[in-house]
Amino acid sequence: MEQLINMVLLTLLAAITFGIIRVRNLFAVVVLTSAYSFLMASVMIVLDAVDVAMTEASVGAGISTVLALGALYLTKTEEAEPRYSPLLPALVAVGTGAVLVFGTLDLPPFGRADTPLNTDVGADYLARNMAETDIPNVVTAVLASYRGFDTLGETTVVFTAGIGVLMLLKRWRKAARRED
């Protein structure tokens, strides 16, 4: 059943991707991207990655739509005709895809018990988690407790980037006001 759902959803995702490439109206592209995110979140749910699905839905369908519409206000709604032939970019994309598919050939089958993923520290975390941290979600426990300093560093990086963007936007707005 899960395989059937995944097959249907992935087919629809592929169809929407081709639609996004072919449609020239940027507003339609924004709407299609939001639909894509919802379908992708459904795929993540079926793959049992509920937290990733949550992120995909909130970032892809929520914030990205709003930001893309805000950007659309600054440009035209019709995509310009490309000035160069799309052949070379298409070749590069297909080549990269082929290399990635070639890379997956070395991966062990999904869900096998004797892979490093399942024989290494994973079982250890699962066994010790409740006694040590008392957090029912193991992923959260690893992120926020066992690798707390790591996460703190990442958050600092994101925070710094946010401050940088805010400063850039503020300066831009002041310059625009001086021109008036």
Next chain:
Amino acid sequence: MMFAVAILGVLAALSLAVIRALKGPTAFDRLLAANAIGTSAIVLLALFGFMTGRPEFLDIGITYALLNMIGTLAVLKFFRYGALGHAQDAVKEREPE
């Protein structure tokens, strides 16, 4: 079994909505189709949760509904005022094309 049949139905509805989103022809058709896709995704999520014995998925479905709402509000505001970041009286109203 019941949930599996229901999931098949929702998948069919999802496919029809995607076809509408791809065919257009106007932006509003695509918008409605995207909204329908969002709603179908919520129903699919709830059904899948019940089928695999995890009804907690309903909470996630509620969050999806809220996100869908944000997207729709942003699109509608964009069509009404042509912009997102300004106060109501700062932008002159624009007719949707």
